[in-house]
Amino acid sequence: MALNKKDSFSTKENELSDFAAAISHPARVAILKEIAKRKTCICGEIVEVLPLAQSTVSQHLKALLKAGLIQGKVDGVKSCYCINYKTFEKFEKTFQSFFTSTNSNNPSCC
C-alpha cells in the first residue's frame, strides 16, 4: 500500500484478507490443487506442471509457505511440499464464518 493502513483494521479482517491474498493468484491455486492431488509430498515436479519459470514457482511456493498453507521439508537435493491441513482447516472456518456473517439470506435490496 502507498501507506500501510493494515493496522487500522481488525485482526479478523486482516486474517481473512491475508489468506485471500495468498490464493489471489491462479498459479498459487494451481500449485495447491496439484499438491493436494497426491497422497505423498511433491518433490520437485511442480515446475513441470506450471507455465512459469522455476524461480517464479519458487517464489509462489515461498508465499504459500509464509501463509502457512503448505509445509515443506528438505530431502537431499530436493524440497518436498505438502498441504498444511491444520492452517487450511483454520482458514476454511475463517471463510465459513465470513460467509455466514455476510450472508443474511435477505434478498438484495437494490
Added chain:
Amino acid sequence: MALNKKDSFSTKENELSDFAAAISHPARVAILKEIAKRKTCICGEIVEVLPLAQSTVSQHLKALLKAGLIQGKVDGVKSCYCINYKTFEKFEKTFQSFFTSTNSNNPSCC
C-alpha cells in the same frame, strides 16, 4: 503481472483467484461486513466508518462492484450499495469446492 499469464491457467483457477483478490484487502472485507450488517442499503455512511479518504473508499467500492460482490443504485445525490447475494453465494460454492478438492482429510505428510 510483469507479463500477463492468466491465460495459462484454467477458468476455475482464475475465478477463484479473482474472487480472492476482491477480498484480499482488509478495507474491502470491512466494507462487505458493514454493508451486510444492515437490512437496507448503505447510502454514503461507509466513509465515516473507515479510516480512509473518500476517494479511496470509492475505489474499493468500485472493485467490489466489478467483482460482483455488491450492487448499487443511485438515489438522488447518494449512491446506495448492498450485498449481491447471488454472486456471493456463487463464490461461496466456488470456495467450498476448492476446500473440498484440496482437503483430502489426510494428515500432512511432511
Added chain:
DNA sequence: TTTGTATATCGCAAATATACGATAAATAAA
C-alpha cells in the same frame, strides 16, 4: 439560477506483486 452536498474520476506518488535470467548453495553422482 446559484449554492451546497455526495460521489466518482483523474493524476500522481509510493508500495507491492509478478516474472525471468543469472547465480548461489547444497547435495548427489561419477
Added chain:
DNA sequence: TTTATTTATCGTATATTTGCGATATACAAA
C-alpha cells in the same frame, strides 16, 4: 574431488495496487 542436479535467492524490469488530494459530475436545496 569434480561434475551435475535441484532449489533458493538476487537483481532487475514491468505491472498492479493502494492512497490521497484535487477536481468533475450530478443532483438537491435555497
